[in-house]
Amino acid sequence: SQKIEQNSEALNIQEGKTATLTCNYTNYSPAYLQWYRQDPGRGPVFLLLIRENEKEKRKERLKVTFDTTLKQSLFHITASQPADSATYLCALGVGGYQKVTFGTGTKLQVIP
Amino acid sequence: DAGITQSPRHKVTETGTPVTLRCHQTENHRYMYWYRQDPGHGLRLIHYSYGVKDTDKGEVSDGYSVSRSKTEDFLLTLESATSSQTSVYFCAIRSGGTSYEQYFGPGTRLTVT
Numbered sequence: 035s036q037k038i039e040q041n042s043e044a045l046n047i048q049e050g051k052t053a054t055l056t057c058n059y060t061n062y063s064p065a066y067l068q069w070y071r072q073d074p075g076r077g078p079v080f081l082l083l084i085r086e087n088e089k090e091k092r093k094e095r096l097k098v099t100f101d102t103t104l105k106q107s108l109f110h111i112t113a114s115q116p117a118d119s120a121t122y123l124c125a126l127g128v129g130g131y132q133k134v135t136f137g138t139g140t141k142l143q144v145i146p
Numbered sequence: 147d148a149g150i151t152q153s154p155r156h157k158v159t160e161t162g163t164p165v166t167l168r169c170h171q172t173e174n175h176r177y178m179y180w181y182r183q184d185p186g187h188g189l190r191l192i193h194y195s196y197g198v199k200d201t202d203k204g205e206v207s208d209g210y211s212v213s214r215s216k217t218e219d220f221l222l223t224l225e226s227a228t229s230s231q232t233s234v235y236f237c238a239i240r241s242g243g244t245s246y247e248q249y250f251g252p253g254t255r256l257t258v259t
Binding site: 066078079083127134135137 | 177181186187188189190191194196202204205236238246247248250252253
């Protein structure tokens with residue numbers, strides 16, 4: 035069966051450290067993968083997209099890697115800050131590029 | 147923020163009553179999506195639209211219907227609400243082409259008693 039797993043429901047990290055979140059998938063062949071941030075009571079906000087032929091993407095303190103052999107994406111936040119505390123969702127681009135399937139998310143808490 | 151609104155923002159209704167949720171966008175985006183979000187399940191796609199009058203089912207479409215008569219509006223209808231449809235509903239938009247990022251509305255919290 036098809037499955038998307040994000041490494042853990044919750045991740046606590048000390049301020050200033052690098053947070054690494056994992057998204058693993060099985061029985062999908064995504065054309066792209068996205069990461070979103072969601073704050074409590076709000077809709078998700080798009081952060082980054084990486085395509086199947088790309089290995090790495092960066093945006094400011096964020097870095098995403100995509101390994102289609104391992105069927106895994108890693109999402110890194112360097113120099114983490116308490117304001118980075120949120121739930122982070124990965125989403126696979128499937129179904130002819132028109133739609134995505136979301137993972138259940140990882141709740142990140144950055145401790146001052 | 148993307149120009150996307152949802153109404154109502156909160157609704158409590160009784161089992162068996164019809165409910166319509168509205169998503170309105172001012173971005174003239176081609177694609178519109180309805181998701182529901184539940185603890186332990188994450189975001190799940192209900193229906194989506196790829197143009198006026200063009201819609202398709204998502205993974206949890208049973209019990210829901212949609213309509214899109216104008217580019218800016220995408221309506222989600224629960225014909226006869228059930229308690230299992232208690233959830234937070236999000237609308238999202240996407241411009242299309244090679245632009246794949248989705249922009250989400252603020253959500254509607256629906257409680258079916």
